[in-house]
Amino acid sequence: MGHAETAADVILETEGLTKEFRGFVAVKGVNLKTRRGSIHALIGPNGAGKTTCFNLLTKFLVPTRGRILYKGRDITHARPADIARLGLVRSFQISAVFDHLSALENVRIALQRARGGSFDFWRSDGVLRDLNARAVDLLDAVGLADFAATPAVELPYGRKRALEIATTLALEPEVMLLDEPTAGMGHEDISRIVALIRAVSANRTILMVEHNLSVVADLSDTITVLARGEILAEGDYASVSRNPDVVQAYMGSGND
Amino acid sequence: MAAARDIAEPKGRMAGAAGAIPRHHYAAFAVMVALLLVAPLFVYPIFLMKVLCFALFASAFNLLIGYVGLVSFGHAAFFGGAAYITGHTAKVWGFPPELAILAGTAAAALLGLGFGLLAIRRQGIYFAMITLALAQMIFFVSLQAPFTGGEDGIQAVPRGVMFGFLDLGDIETLYFVVLAIFLGGFLLIYRIIHSPFGHVLRAIRENEPRAVSLGYKVDHYKLLAFVLSAALAGLAGGTKTIVFQLASLTDVHWTMSGEVILMTLLGGLGTVFGPAVGALVLVSLQNYLAQIGSWVTVVQGTIFVICVLTFRRGIIGELGRLLKRSL
């Protein structure tokens, strides 16, 4: 593969990304390259800076130093709502649903955004009914068709995560950033989510933080190991898991 | 799948289901209109008009606190600011009542835009404090500015003739005009809550970071909601001036901001009919307890405490829970 082609293959890239919180360096000079169409996992012990990285990439935090490039375009100073419009949509480590809206309404809020601005306060919400069919399709895709009318707050945890993915998918993002999509789930839910992530990764890029190493091994094309804010190792599962530094970092923190 | 599509349209139970207005809202609205149509036969109309003005004010306030989750401590500025503008334009500039009220409403909207631009990025208590501080500035302007009449306020504001044929000097005509203004404002608020815009507001209230991550510029939505709420509070304040022929410092005082919060909480935050009921209860109390003088505030305070401790959803909120309907 030629050099130029490799550059075009990278959809999301950071250069020397750094974030300091009052002197404490949470993310330190991270150079991350995520290839278009791949599933890229970000792993590392607790407090390694994974969520902070996500917050930087999605503009929920402003980097202290460094640049972020999305499709070769500098988005370091873009605003979080703009990032979503460019096709970069995230989920949160703590499940993020609209609690007192039904599952259908949760997904429809995303569809409503995709339809354009919604400042039309004088119009009846009957116009939103046009979006219901698509919303039900999306719920169906994540196994939630029977829960369309259930308020999100009443869904079991695993279903909430599925709802979150359906909502994210409604925006048809090019890149999905998932922060611990299987955290706190039982076996059954995990295999459902893994299958789901694999299915939705077909024509998009996924960057995910994940603690469950079997999920990581199962899904990812590339793994980046973060420890104390710095990249410790990078590669496929086999090479990363054999890396002595990685073993050391995980042993040292008593994690996993 | 067909089944899923059916349950996706819950029959009015779930707040926010798009489309048809739930039947119990029609019923409750019909009852409210019927009561208001016959009420002047039994109750002093000026009292009723006071209730209607405050019911509109509280409903406007509820749009913000109940559906966006923004707590403003400065809504007296919009209510009172509009009261002064309506009073001044009607009395000094000789505006007919419809234009005077419109001028008051527009002024409140502009004021709301100003407040909103300064406060909307702040969260929680900081938002509340900024709105309070700005409202206090409006209070001092009202105290000092020459056109507001200082401690006296603007008195003897002419009621005038609306649209050139409705003589508001006639108390019955005045009542039905005020009723129409209230119902118009109430229905507009209902529509806002049940519009595509209203659905986004609810999403922001439920989970703001998630709304942002879906690409919503939440500040713009909050700002529009704030301006709409301010304008409707102004509509209430301007109408009040025409009814009482008076705009005074009481209207812009911070206690007015407190009262509207109390009405909304008492009636039921985030309910359609709650704020109006809260206004009715509080204005009645103030009227019938007027003879006990300053003890009214003690009674109000006690009600507030009881409300917060025992029925947090407010009168209509608790009623809705019993009936398993969102009212």
Ligand SMILES: Nc1ncnc2c1ncn2[C@@H]1O[C@H](COP(=O)(O)OP(=O)(O)OP(=O)(O)O)[C@@H](O)[C@H]1O
């Ligand atoms: N807003 C903040 N202010 C100060 N320190 C912070 C802030 N956010 C994160 N940190 C610190 O930065 C470090 C990295 O946190 P981060 O949440 O990114 O870790 P993580 O890799 O996601 O961990 P986990 O696996 O527990 O989710 C931690 O030591 C944390 O305490």
Ligand SMILES: [Mg+2]
């Ligand atoms: Mg984390």
